[in-house]
Amino acid sequence: MLWRTLAFFIHQEVGKMKQCLRNMAAAVALSVAAAGAAHAASVSVQFPTSSATVVGSVGFINPTQIGYFWSVSRGDLVSQAYFGTGLFNASSLSMDLDVASNNLAPGRSVDWDVLVNNVDVGDWSWSSTDGTGLTNIALAFAPIAGEFSSLALVVKNEVPGGDGSISLRLGTTTTVSNEAPEPGTLLLLGLTLAGLASTRRR
Numbered sequence: 001m002l003w004r005t006l007a008f009f010i011h012q013e014v015g016k017m018k019q020c021l022r023n024m025a026a027a028v029a030l031s032v033a034a035a036g037a038a039h040a041a042s043v044s045v046q047f048p049t050s051s052a053t054v055v056g057s058v059g060f061i062n063p064t065q066i067g068y069f070w071s072v073s074r075g076d077l078v079s080q081a082y083f084g085t086g087l088f089n090a091s092s093l094s095m096d097l098d099v100a101s102n103n104l105a106p107g108r109s110v111d112w113d114v115l116v117n118n119v120d121v122g123d124w125s126w127s128s129t130d131g132t133g134l135t136n137i138a139l140a141f142a143p144i145a146g147e148f149s150s151l152a153l154v155v156k157n158e159v160p161g162g163d164g165s166i167s168l169r170l171g172t173t174t175t176v177s178n179e180a181p182e183p184g185t186l187l188l189l190g191l192t193l194a195g196l197a198s199t200r201r202r
Contacts, residue, residue: 042177043087045080047095047151048170052080057165065100067167069110070159078168079115079152085176089143090116092177095151096136097124098169104128105163115152116176117144124153126166134172148176 054060055077057068069076093116104110109127113120114137122139151174159165 041087042175043085043148044173044175045082045085045151046171047080047174048078048168048172049080050170052078052170054078056167058167061167064170065167066170067101068103068165069155069167070104070163070165072155072158076155077152079150079154081150082148085148087148087176087178089145089178090148090176091143091179092138092140093121093151093174094136094138094177095174096134096172098134098172099126099130099132099166100169101165101167102126102128102130102132103164104159104166108159108163109157110155110159110166111157113154113156114139115150115154116141117146117148117150118152119144123156128164143178148178151176 048054048066050060050063052066054066055075056066057070057074057076058066060066061068066078069078093114095114104127106128109125112124112126114122114124119141121141121144122137124137126135
């Protein structure tokens with residue numbers, strides 16, 4: 001009788017352990033899925049394009065080139081709106097720009113603020129010695145609430161008259177990323193951990 005009772009008890013405990021292991025495996029799988037959902041999401045857009053807003057001494061120079069930029073007092077800028085990007089809480093960007101012309105006098109530069117959703121996320125500067133051609137701006141910043149919807153470059157200095165300017169080519173690419181977990185991901189992680197804790201209590 002004792003052996004029968006002991007065997008029954010062991011059988012029950014083994015069953016509980018198997019169930020616990022199954023629950024733990026499910027919890028780990030959910031955690032892995034949630035971690036995957038938390039990886040960086042990104043969206044790539046063309047910036048600037050022919051539909052951009054441009055303030056410069058000429059504005060649209062030709063179908064492929066905009067400028068000439070050199071004046072904060074005039075409000076020199078290039079900005080672009082985007083709709084339905086599906087990217088929320090942007091926290092970094094990689095912006096390719098193509099400087100088509102550089103007529104700056106020695107020692108002069110055009111300094112810019114870089115804006116995402118009208119939030120200043122960093123700076124960019126192009127000087128007389130930088131020449132022309134492709135360059136990349138890589139910036140990381142505090143997450144910006146809401147859906148990514150606009151990019152802008154705004155001139156923040158004044159190059160004295162006669163000391164030159166720069167222009168930009170249209171059609172380069174900017175990739176905006178979000179490396180923070182979405183609220184739904186955080187909720188899933190919380191539920192997973194709570195389920196695991198409940199399983200352990202049993």
